[in-house]
Amino acid sequence: MTRVGLVTIARGRRAHWELQTAALERSLRRPDERILVTMGDPSLARAARDAGTTAVRETDGEEGLLPLARARNLGAQAALDRGVDVLVFLDVDCLPAPALVGAYEAAARAAATRDCLLSGPVTYLDPPPPGGYDLDRLAELDSPHPARPAPGPDEVQLGGSPDLFWSLSFALTADLWGRIGGFHEGYAGYGGEDTDFGWTARARGVPMAWIGGARAYHQHHPVEDPPRRHLDAILRNGALFHRRWGTWPMRGWLDAFVDEGIAVRTADGGYARREQDPGLPRRTPQT
Known part of the structure; x- marks a missing residue:
């Protein structure tokens, strides 16, 4: 059995x-x-x-x-x-x-x-x-x-x-x-x-x-799209996936973060959190 x-x-x-x-x-x-x-x-x-x-x-x-x-x-x-x-x-x-x-x-x-x-x-x-x-x-x-x-x-x-x-x-x-x-x-x-x-x-x-x-x-529960409160985890895990497989996952979310100005594309084609200009108000992901 x-x-x-x-x-x-x-x-x-x-x-x-x-x-x-x-x-x-x-x-x-x-x-x-x-x-x-x-x-x-x-x-x-x-x-x-x-x-x-x-x-x-x-x-x-x-x-x-x-x-x-x-x-x-x-x-x-x-x-x-x-x-x-x-x-x-x-x-x-x-x-x-x-x-x-x-x-x-x-x-x-x-x-x-x-x-x-x-x-x-x-x-x-x-x-x-x-x-x-x-x-x-x-x-x-x-x-x-x-x-x-x-x-x-x-x-x-x-x-x-x-x-x-x-x-x-x-x-x-x-x-x-x-x-x-x-x-x-x-x-x-x-x-x-x-x-x-x-x-x-x-x-x-x-x-x-x-x-x-x-x-x-x-079952229904509130969701955030893109999931801004998970920005750092998604960037971290995306980079790990890239190291293992040579490509970035979750591109829809990552590109949405870039569009919103909380992430940037890097010179090597990857993604990173946007560095804040000290002279500007800090933008943080919504929770």
Whole structure:
């Protein structure tokens, strides 16, 4: 029997975690192990333990940066230590459709997709109505993000650019996790680690596959576009990606920072924070 472990990382978002828990209780196939890694949030860790989560790990970031890559690696290792064959990663904001876990498990066993990095369509939900989201009617809100492949619920789409990989919802076998080697822990804070993981998978011969049955619904929360409060982390992580792969990721955000005057293009074609003229008022990223 295939054992499936579901890994989530979080800081804050306790209400989102609790609604995800309620959605998982509606799953047609529940995970055998559920792992939560909290990042500097002991109250959420206690709540998860009280709710019976299989394993909870805690980690703190450096200089206030969330250790997203390290947290996912810790979660994966906790699941592997419990003998899982398939790893499913689900963002704390994501509500799984009832078929998500089972669809990922089936794809991880099928000959055409078992050696692939598996991703499912994600719908970004509008703000919840009074009373919150109705978990029994999420399928009526299905409208997957247009920037990613979105095969129908009974369809699979093979291939695709590693630039499209995102960690909101994905799965792979334990063997493939070992081949890829996890997330690069040099990334800290917001941005870059997902694309690096996708590129690493491609470099190690692991293609992508989009699993239409593994649908998820991203709970609404305010966002900033471009994410100005993450400027320094994006510049730092973008430079690391460039050193590793010879190109810059997150170009849309980086170019937007340049347009807004909070970053500049450098002589070597890269990006850097704009140095402030001491005679001018200091412009800082909005929070």
